Amino acid sequence: MKRESIVPAACAAVTYTVLCHPHHHTVFIVLTDGPGNKDDITRSKNEGKELSKEEKQRLRKQKKQQKKQKERKNEKSETEKEKTPVSLLPPPRPVATQKAPSALPAPASAPIPVPASAPFHSSPAPSPADKPAKSKAELKAERRARQETDRAAKQPGSSSSGIKTKVPLSELNPVVKRLPEHVQVDDPAVVKRLAKKLERQQIPLRSDYGYKVSLFSHLHQYSRKAPLTQQLSIPSTVIHPSIVRLGLQYSQGIVAGSNARSVALLHAFKQVIRDYTTPPNEELSRDLVNKLKPYISFLNQCRPLSASMGNAIKYIKKEISNIPSQCKEEEAKTKLLTCIDRYIEEKIVLAAKAISKYAIEKISDGDVILVYGCSSLVNNILCEAFEKSRKFRVIVVDSRPRLEGREALRRLVQRGISCTYVLISALSYILPEVSKVFLGAHALLANGYVMSRVGTSQIALVARTFNVPVLVCCETYKFCEKVQTDSFVSNELDDPDDLMVTRKGKTQLENWQDVSSLGLLNLVYDVTPPDFVDLVITDLGMIPCTSVPVVLRVKNLDQ
Amino acid sequence: MPGADKEADLTERIEAFLADLKRGGCGTGPIRGSGETARETTALLRKVTAQARWSSAGDLMEIIRKEGRRMTAAQPSETTVGNMVLRVLKIIREEYARSRGSSEETDQQESLHKLQHFVHLKANVIEAINELLTELDGTTDNIAMQALEHIHSNEVIMTVGRSRTVEAFLKDAARKRKFHVIVAECAPFCQGHEMATNLSKASIETTVIADAAIFAVMSRVNKVIIGTQTVLANGGLRAVNGTHTVALAARHHSTPLIVCAPMFKLSPQFPNEEDTFHKFVSPHEVLPFTEGEILSKVNVHCPVFDYVPPELITLFISNIGGNAPSYIYRLMSELYHPEDHDL
Numbered sequence: 001m002k003r004e005s006i007v008p009a010a011c012a013a014v015t016y017t018v019l020c021h022p023h024h025h026t027v028f029i030v031l032t033d034g035p036g037n038k039d040d041i042t043r044s045k046n047e048g049k050e051l052s053k054e055e056k057q058r059l060r061k062q063k064k065q066q067k068k069q070k071e072r073k074n075e076k077s078e079t080e081k082e083k084t085p086v087s088l089l090p091p092p093r094p095v096a097t098q099k100a101p102s103a104l105p106a107p108a109s110a111p112i113p114v115p116a117s118a119p120f121h122s123s124p125a126p127s128p129a130d131k132p133a134k135s136k137a138e139l140k141a142e143r144r145a146r147q148e149t150d151r152a153a154k155q156p157g158s159s160s161s162g163i164k165t166k167v168p169l170s171e172l173n174p175v176v177k178r179l180p181e182h183v184q185v186d187d188p189a190v191v192k193r194l195a196k197k198l199e200r201q202q203i204p205l206r207s208d209y210g211y212k213v214s215l216f217s218h219l220h221q222y223s224r225k226a227p228l229t230q231q232l233s234i235p236s237t238v239i240h241p242s243i244v245r246l247g248l249q250y251s252q253g254i255v256a257g258s259n260a261r262s263v264a265l266l267h268a269f270k271q272v273i274r275d276y277t278t279p280p281n282e283e284l285s286r287d288l289v290n291k292l293k294p295y296i297s298f299l300n301q302c303r304p305l306s307a308s309m310g311n312a313i314k315y316i317k318k319e320i321s322n323i324p325s326q327c328k329e330e331e332a333k334t335k336l337l338t339c340i341d342r343y344i345e346e347k348i349v350l351a352a353k354a355i356s357k358y359a360i361e362k363i364s365d366g367d368v369i370l371v372y373g374c375s376s377l378v379n380n381i382l383c384e385a386f387e388k389s390r391k392f393r394v395i396v397v398d399s400r401p402r403l404e405g406r407e408a409l410r411r412l413v414q415r416g417i418s419c420t421y422v423l424i425s426a427l428s429y430i431l432p433e434v435s436k437v438f439l440g441a442h443a444l445l446a447n448g449y450v451m452s453r454v455g456t457s458q459i460a461l462v463a464r465t466f467n468v469p470v471l472v473c474c475e476t477y478k479f480c481e482k483v484q485t486d487s488f489v490s491n492e493l494d495d496p497d498d499l500m501v502t503r504k505g506k507t508q509l510e511n512w513q514d515v516s517s518l519g520l521l522n523l524v525y526d527v528t529p530p531d532f533v534d535l536v537i538t539d540l541g542m543i544p545c546t547s548v549p550v551v552l553r554v555k556n557l558d559q
Numbered sequence: 560m561p562g563a564d565k566e567a568d569l570t571e572r573i574e575a576f577l578a579d580l581k582r583g584g585c586g587t588g589p590i591r592g593s594g595e596t597a598r599e600t601t602a603l604l605r606k607v608t609a610q611a612r613w614s615s616a617g618d619l620m621e622i623i624r625k626e627g628r629r630m631t632a633a634q635p636s637e638t639t640v641g642n643m644v645l646r647v648l649k650i651i652r653e654e655y656a657r658s659r660g661s662s663e664e665t666d667q668q669e670s671l672h673k674l675q676h677f678v679h680l681k682a683n684v685i686e687a688i689n690e691l692l693t694e695l696d697g698t699t700d701n702i703a704m705q706a707l708e709h710i711h712s713n714e715v716i717m718t719v720g721r722s723r724t725v726e727a728f729l730k731d732a733a734r735k736r737k738f739h740v741i742v743a744e745c746a747p748f749c750q751g752h753e754m755a756t757n758l759s760k761a762s763i764e765t766t767v768i769a770d771a772a773i774f775a776v777m778s779r780v781n782k783v784i785i786g787t788q789t790v791l792a793n794g795g796l797r798a799v800n801g802t803h804t805v806a807l808a809a810r811h812h813s814t815p816l817i818v819c820a821p822m823f824k825l826s827p828q829f830p831n832e833e834d835t836f837h838k839f840v841s842p843h844e845v846l847p848f849t850e851g852e853i854l855s856k857v858n859v860h861c862p863v864f865d866y867v868p869p870e871l872i873t874l875f876i877s878n879i880g881g882n883a884p885s886y887i888y889r890l891m892s893e894l895y896h897p898e899d900h901d902l
Contacts, residue, residue: 213766215779399771400746406850413853420858423746423845425770425801429837429862455771458804465807487775499767501749508752509767518759519766526775 068146182304183490186218198301201294202238204231206301210496213519220304221493227251228302242271243295247302256404258442258478259348259376262308265299266340269316273336277329284332285323292317304492307443307451307480315343347477351539352377355473356384358537359438362471367392367435370463372424373399373453374408375440377473382438383415393417395434399424399455401498401522424455431466441474446552447483448530448545450474454487454523460532469534472545476538479552487526496520569610573626576603580634592723593639593788597823598695600630600643605688608647608681616655616680623647627902636838636864638789638797638826641902645827645895646691652896654683694878698821699727701878706732709817709876714738714781717773717809720799721750722786724819728876729784730761739764741780743773745801747844747861770801777808784817787867790825792891794869794884797836800862806871815873822877827891827900830866838863 184190185208198205209223229248232239246268249255255264269292276291278284296313299305305313319339323332359381363369369392371378382394394417398405405421412419422430437459443451450456450472460470484490499520500509512518530545540551576599607626613619627644634640658679702724710716710732718725718740729740740763744751751767759765768776783805787798796802796818809816830836842859869884882890 215776400744400749400769406846409857410853413856419856420860421846422860423770425746425804425865426860426862428803428865429800430860453771454769454775458771458774458808461774461807461811462804486778488779499744499769501752503749508749508756512767515756515759517762517764518755519764521766521768521772521776523768523772523775526772 064150068150071146182220182300183218185220198297201297203294203298203301204228210513211516211519212493213521215488216491216493216521218489219491219493221496222251223497224252224495225497228298238294239298240268240272240275240295242268243298247299250299250303257374257376258306258308258440259475261306262312262477263344263348265309266312266316266344270337270340273333273340276333283325284327284329285321285325288320289317292320307482308475308478311477311480312343316340347475351475351477352380354539355475355537356381358542359471359473360385360388360390362436362535362537363390363392365391368395368433369393370395370397370431370434370437370459370468371408372397372405372437372439372456372459373402374404374411375473377475378438378440379408379411381473382412382417386415386417393419395420395422395430397422397424397427397430397455397459400501401494402453404453424458427459427462431462431468434463434466434468437463437468437470439470439472441472441478442525443482444472444474444479444536444545444548445484445527446479446481446549447485448548449484450528450530450533450536450545451484451525452528454526457487457526457528457532460528464532470532471535471537472528472533473537476540476551476555479548479555481552484527487523491526492524494522494524496522498522565610569606572606573603573629576600577630577633580630580637580640593637593824594695594699594723594821596637597639597643598692600640601647601688601692601695604643604647605685605692608684608688616651619684620648620651623651624902631902635835636788638828639823642823642826642895644902645899646823647688648899649894649896650687650691651684654680654687658683695821695823698823698878699724702819702821702876703727703731705876705881707735709784710736710738710782712736712738715741715779717741717743717777717780717783717805718754719743719751719785719802719805720745720748721754722819724821725784725786726754726757728819729758729763733761733763737764739766741766741768741776743768743770743801743805745799746770750799770804773801773805774808774811777805777812777814780809780812780814782815782817783809784819787818787820787824788864789828790818790820790875790887792827792829792888794872794875794887795830796867796872797830797864798867800865803865803867803871806867810871816871817874817876818872819876822879822890822894825877825887825891825894827895836864836866 181190181194195205206220206222206226206228208221209226210221212219212221227248228251229244232244246255246264249264250261255261272292272295273288276288278287292313296305299309316336316339319336323335327335355377363385367390369382371382371394385392394412396405396409396412396419398409398421400423409419409421420430439450439452439456439459441450441452441456445451452472463470482490496512497520499522500507500512509518509520512520533545536543536545536548538551543551580596604623604626607622608619611619611622613622623644627641627648630644631637631641706728710729714736716729716738718729720743732738740755740758742751742755742758742765744755744767746769755765755767785798785802785805787796787802789797791797806816808814840861840863842861845861846854846857846859848854869887872884875882875884875887879890
């Protein structure tokens, strides 16, 4: 049986619960909010209102205290047991009772730590009844040290909070980033939390489809025939129509490809900003970011965000939160629109020009160049090289079920480049003719692995066997800080029905759902180890695969 | 005249067989498996031995060679036909040597053309061909019987396309062990789909993946078990396209590559990079005519076979047991006579 006591703090915001385990003599401290405040917060959440400033601050304080107290709980001395009998605490309404002053460990009575980054307008005074075991000064110093580490750890993590879910009772070391929800589908707690979050944001939850291969039970698998937009009401009040359209384009595969998706996203956000008006008593810098959160969740539900989209969103959020509060709305909006335009211009258009410039040096007359699938960047490079009258021919390798290579083939043939077309199973036949391989990338990971369309790693492997150089072309805005060693942990599962094919009027896998031991796997991405890649061409120059973390560091310092 | 009728019957049957061969190997996968081709060839050769007019072993061999050349010309990629012809030629030589009671190789060549022990030779040859036919009937079962020695429980096995031998192999192991099979679909013919449906009907956990995902999933695979169209004289394979990629991926992850191939697929040919190695089918399979204008401006290739070098192969499982690729040359010398290698 646990014995508890609740210490009434002098401040109205927080009360402390002290729990004592009878056998282990460890004391647990649980911080709970004051009675009245919890009601307000839950009420406004249920009504879908934005939480007021005070309520948000209280929530933040709460979370911070809970985290800190959990870190400290093992430090509690064993002698400090709580002897006074108390009643069990019902969660929303804590009952305040008196407690013996000497038993309470000192940190519990200490005032709520005030991190400098978040402005608090009420700082609670220390509880007078409690006598600290250590001296107050020592405790203060301890606390301050912990604040510093928390603040330092929070800085890089806070900007990515929009993409990753908040886990308020998490005990994770702040340096470790929280796992994104979309790779934790097999954890029912995470799924429930996501469902609650989406409910709060009034976005429908997309359900998984079909039998999932056991190796991938931690990922989502959606059907293209059941787009998320079918569950939305028309007209949708919560989500901006251009975002709804964008989500549908993503989920149906109409807009595909890393650059295309990012550019479409930024244009949609421009529309959102144009139509945005600041509600009264709100600041544009805070409110707009909060408005964007449900949109991002919705797009995530339609199709998991790519690394480039993630970086673009981070940039926008940073720009928005940097808008000074005295800026007028019209001014702020034009400023944001120009920022977005500049981002697209710099990171995508000009980067492509720079990469073409470097890449053209690598293309010589008489080359036979192999490309895989449809990468807008690689197509751009080849077209520019052709314009600069380099003599080469191209072999386009394609794979089922997406068959994106046909699009690349059309674009190249239109320019007049002589092309050959094969499927990926004919790779060993065609590679002896090839002199260079140019590949596009979806993202470049911090450990040097290249994340790209599934099949890229195979091409790099076979090219290495035939001693053909492999060049990857990638803009720097696609570099991400994730690390991955295999294609299983973080991937995307496409609609499994795409693998079905009708040949001679017969579809072999037609009733695959009825057969319990048959599964179809349609992967979207795979990772290529850096030893298969000879060179990465970026807008900063030509670097080896292993220099990606250097570029990331340089970028972070610039920002 | 009855003799003429029988002869006409025989020629008719041979013509029908040739026409079938020409049609059957049109690249949509053999309409008949190579086992059936081998059996039909051997049955035909038995008929030829029984009905054709020959007076000495040399004559018989000449006749068989002639028919053999016609048959291989109909479908050069179907090597089992040529292999069976070579087997029958070897049988004739053996029977002749046995009936003569001498083991001297030197004067065998001259004496083959002499009329000796004619009646017994014919009967012996036909009996030996019958034995060959029984052996052919039992190859798949013999290979499948060895399955339990190679597959343990909870394994993940990868296979490519469709092979009747591998299907029987896995089904036999599934009777006693539980394991998971990943089938690469092998575009553009997608024979992997049929294989997967058949395996899943035998309650084996099967997953179908696209060709592009072979390297991505290879890290979780314990064994790769494939079939092949031909086993070449150096121990390499001529297998369905995509097999070389699987072999390279398996070597990268140090996964053993096991080839289930019955002995009649062993061919005395060596791999060559000339056009005779590759067989191409209509590029319509790869880029259909619905694509429109660009078809006239691009080259499209649709090769059917892949060469897999012997260093990538771990083990051959055949109806006479398991062998390393380095042993193939020895098996070949037992099956075929060196002088017959060029038909």
